[in-house]
Amino acid sequence: MIVCRQWRDVAVDTSVLWSRIRMGTRHPFERARVKLERSKTVPICVGVDFSPRVEYGSVSTESLMLAMDLLRPAIWRWRTFHLTVPNRPQAHAALTRCREHAPLLEVMSVRICNSMQEDHFSRAPLPLFEGYTPRLRSCSFTSFNFNWDTALTTRLRVLKLGGYWNAQSPSVDVVLGILRASPYLEELALRNMSDVETDSCSMSDFDPSEQDSFSERLVHVADARPVQLPRLVEASFYYCGNVRTRTILSLLSFPALERIELCFLDNVSPMLEHLRRQSLTRLPLRHLHIESSYFNEMKLVRLLKRLPALNSLEFVDADDVSSNLLKIFAAPAVAQTWVCPKLTSLWLEGCTSVDWEVLRAVVESRLPAQSRALPPQKMSKGTSTSSASAHILSRVPAASSSSGYASLIGPRRLEHLNLSRCHQISKEMVQWLRMYVSEVKCEPTKGAWGEPLMV
Template sequence: MLCAKSTLSPRCSSCREDPPMNPSRPPTDIHALPVELLTWIFELGSAFDYPYTKSPFLLKPDQAFIYLPSHNFQVVAHVCRHWRAVALRTQHLWTTLHIREEIHIERAEEYISRCSASIYTFDILIDTVAVEDHIPGITLYSHELERIFKLLLPVVHRWRTFHLKVRDQECKLVARKYLTSCGPGPKLETLQLYHFEDFRSSDGLYRATYKPPVTIFNNALPCLKNVSLIGVNLPWKESLYLTKLHHLELALHLDSVRPPYRWWDRMLRGSPNLGSLSLHYSGPKKQDGSSELSWFSIDKKISLPKLHELSFTDLDPDFLCRLLERLQLPSLKRLMLDLREQDFTPFIDFLTSPPEHPHPASISATLPPPTQHLSSELPVQYIGRLETLIIRGLDCGLTNWAALLRTTQSLRALDVAFAKTSPDFWKLFTHEGDAHVELNRCNSAKGRRNPALLPHLEVFTLSGVSGKDILSALCYRFRCLSQSVRRSEKWIVRWSDRRRRQDPELDALVDKGYWTPTGKDATVKVFIDTFDYTEDIEGADDETPSTSDEEEDEK
């Protein structure tokens, strides 16, 4: 549809000016397109690489914000006079206000002036830095944050998404000042507040947490659907808008600032359409014997009929057991676990034990009397219906790892960072060492004869495994799978061109894929795809907040 000269680059000299008109021959290139069609193309282009496709939250507690090229699509306004005129009238182009540097403040001001129609709403992201990282004239700190809020508050009634990241107390105080006085947010659908800093001392931690949480947006957020609070807490009792949610993420909360269970119960029970729940060192406050903090009995389960995605990071095993036994999750399809530095054998056992089996002795003292299986929906049942399992880290026994894989036989996608698990976990896929003993034990317990793991698997994403071991697993897997369930699969491995020649077997798999004979001169191909990231698989991300000594004491 677009001619070769219709590049988005302003260097295209032939497109900077309007094309010469030949009255005897109608134009046939892009300049012949009706304005309505060109406007539609601009709107489609601005939505390319839509940042909310996978999640409504742009900021992650364990990684830096990823800037997408599509955020600069407004460059179409600089191609030629005709395009500029159309672009300036296409108000949808000017609704993304991502402010990460000081120069972005003036850009946001210009965008707001170009998007004057009240029917259009704004997607806002503000990414500030700590004072030691602040570069005047470039990065954002408290003074720049003041300017940003003064610019945005007049259109607060048109905010659709609002993401704010602060890294120290000065910026936090500015945010509190304006969010408590900005008035209602009648169209706000997504709210993400991120505060994490290096407290450096117990005094710093005290100054960051001693002030009580404040009321924001006048407690008037009638359209709110998605909430992410990372290191930020709210006055839970008064925040009645924390219901009717579709996505909820709570991260990096000391137990002292977490919601008591009664408000946790209100939040979830009042959100029957909740689709995803993510807890990263957060959740309801632990019991301390007082009636104010007591948890409801397990027969008062919270039903979340539409919750399909669940994520747990850095939580205690007994806490997870107590939490899950109070939930009913009949539609759960995706589970992400990042559980390290403790033995999570009791939790995995809780997930995979059939009803007639008691809970492990290690957690029996923390659980109520054995009425946990009165519900028709048990952990082992909804875990058995999972379609996607993601393991970012897991410490548990080999027997429990085998039981988890055997329980999740319906999996279509498995993603495991094997460098952050036990070295023996990978051996289940190659039938080496003691792993086959545990595998056969699981098979015998469940009356299965087919030793193949995950017969319905379609995509296997893995890292921390050598090419030689991957090849061994491929050979073993397709030898075990019966003829009736053999199909093409995709294995996605961590690799990039800069890693070439470090692992010749892996290089060969990436270049050629894997073919295996199936009999009668037929073969099945395993597609080998790749992914890569800059952080060391053995360590944490550069942006991963480290837990302070004071936080460890809270745990």
Template sequence: MGLTTTVRDIIAELNRQAAEHQVHRLMLIKRISADPTYQREVKRIQQSHGRQVFHNAPDGWRVVLEPSSDADSPHFSPAVNALMNEVHMNEASLSCIRAKIEALTTFLVPVFRLPPEVLVLIFKAGARMPQDGPVTETTVPRPFPLVIASVSRQWRDIAINTPELWTNITIQHPRHYNWIPVCLQRSCGLPIDVTMDCRSTNLITAPVVDCMMSRLMPHVHRWRRFALMTCDPAIAYVIGRRLSDASAPQLRHLQLSLSGSSGNQEVVLPDILQGGAEALSSVRFDSLATPWGSAPLVNLTTIDLRWLWLRTRLQYEQFRDMLAASPRIRALILRGTYIHLHSGRTYPPLSIPTLRYLELSGDTVCRMSSLLSTPALEELTLANLDETEFREFVESLPLPITPDGVGGRYPALRSLSLLNASMCTPTRSFMLALPTITHLTVINSATAKFLELFRKEHAEDGLLSWPRLRKLTLVDDVDYFLLYGVVKERAALRMPLERLVLNAPFIHDEYLVSTLEEYVDVDIVKDVDLDH
């Protein structure tokens, strides 16, 4: 016999008992109402005090309030009092039966029949998902573990007894102050991820952050990730003072981001984590600087620098030393202003043989891409380029000696992403300079110009542009007929696309999607995180 059958049988038996209790209750009420002494006493009470001394039950029975020793209180015969007590006991039993039925009914919902070990895996996956907005419809974001703990008693027990669910401490509101000790206790000594996002409210001030840090710092040895996002330099300085000589032996990722609309704000921290952060492998700094090229910014695999202004941007020598201190770097992100390169000055190239991902933006894309030697680069992202900068970048690319990319700037490149790029029309030489591309992502960057170049009439010697292209992501205004022609032609020439990712407007026309799906798998995205 399955669990569902057993639960249904138990519920059926409880329903039968509830029906019997209800029949017995109505019979008792009928006997009480027919008793002459009850009728006389009810009439007397109504004449003396009105109807407010009675509680009308849903079935119309007028229940008199509990008897007391007062002279004006109801005085029923012993027989009536006994019957009324029996009614009350019956109603208490009926309430318990109905509560059991309600609790058992939840087991008939498929999700509540999942084994606890499966629910634990689901909850752990949910806890790792980013919570950018409120999980519930309240004005204050509600932490994920509290949401699932409020669903049922079983889910609450699982949540409380799964320490991994409490390792992600996200603070977006002062009310989350009391959330900190709960997580620290229930995470049971596991490594924790701390995110302090102070951008959405002015209630999280520097003193408030300092108070929160006083609770977090005794557990700094457990930190695995720490991220601060703020628009207030005072908050950044508070964090800097707290972390100046701290030791965080398990810390892998550190993000300190200062942003906002109050001009070119920037913060310089003289020291950070001088107690040691041996496991640190990834850093992101926005408008914030600390001593470059020295501990703990050594042996990194990911460096992310964004909008470093006058006091925080690096000189060429500082950037060179920072790269030298991390010989196994795999990802480098440089956005906005970051390195000061003097016009007219020639700089020695910087070799990064281990680099796999590179993102460049701003008005020095061409110079930086020419300066960096990245023979193993697999993914390249170019963002916020104007047409002149894009043209200079294209013209700076050397043509490979072979179709496999040998002799080119990026012989191992597989993925190219263009974000908010005001491009001139891509040329055939641009395609030939990057012959190994298999994935192309175009976001707000003149999609039609690329699609035109993919058409058969632009092929040379029967060879289409980027013959290895298999995945195409277009988050932009797309001409359906142009796109359909490209997809169909590549399939006919046995160079088919395998996956096509489009933005939301296509989801409203199932016919357009279905015609494309004859040749390629189509996915629809509603938004794209440009701040990854």
């Protein structure tokens, strides 16, 4: 961009404009050198991205070390640091340059792209930054072994761990030790980890009268004391092992949890039971996401009945979502309260067992009183519509049959509905839903080449 000399001088002298520094295969070193000089003494955000790309060929370790040597004198100014490299040896080589104190560092991320690769670099170059990161609040490690150093996680607000396979995956004791050292944690994410092996000696603890709690003792835990996380607001468990997840949840106390995701964990019924037990004291859960997992329907119903603040419920590829489950969201019986009265967003993506009549009843029962008397849309005489389609579109929501306290304190109206890949829902049904729900998402099932499949 061409500007006058005065504006150029203003830009050059404004140090904060040069505080974002990127280095890597797509970012020339000379530009980073200029930004380091012009940023002077202001805190800087550093990104070192040497992710492997076909168009750039293999990543040279020498180039990576040159980049780290250029950034090393400014470590004391780093506010955020993001490192992306192809493999563990290169990550460990780059982090050997991180020896000076980082008094301003708040966010740190280390991502190793080839997380499945086995190598001999299993120990990290500790201590990073000489162990001096007083402002560090967020850490995200993908396949990077930091020796599970609890000194690095003591004051964290956000912790994300992922990409640990086979021998690199952390044990339950390691994860619990990190969580105990992070009492101020607000967000936790465990993603893509090999599961731990069950402990055969735990079978001696099995009491047939307590089958629900048996799952909590599949792994021997050195320290079985509860882990208090009073500030934890968001938790995500994505393909991180069924045994690991339910053992950790059985020992956690999270009275402030508002969002939780359970994805690719096989049977999540034990996790749902742990959430229900937490709700006996306090659980202000607002968002529940279950993906590619199965569960006991009754345990989920027991949990949902104890979540009055829930406003977002998402199911993705969950075959256990049936019409019986959805019926609990319709008008309750006399003298009973609504289940999840604040629910405004419902995802049923890939849930092909949901019946149309039950779904329609849920939408109708949660409409405000003035919306139940809306006239149906008039059909033009020239359009050829089947009798079934005409019946669906001419359907007028009926008034709720509930009475008593439940009718006085009604639920909130559904505002978002996701029916993607639900082939049992026809276009006419979607049209009817869109008359009473603000946003209805309905994408067809796609083939290998992205073409819609006709079911």
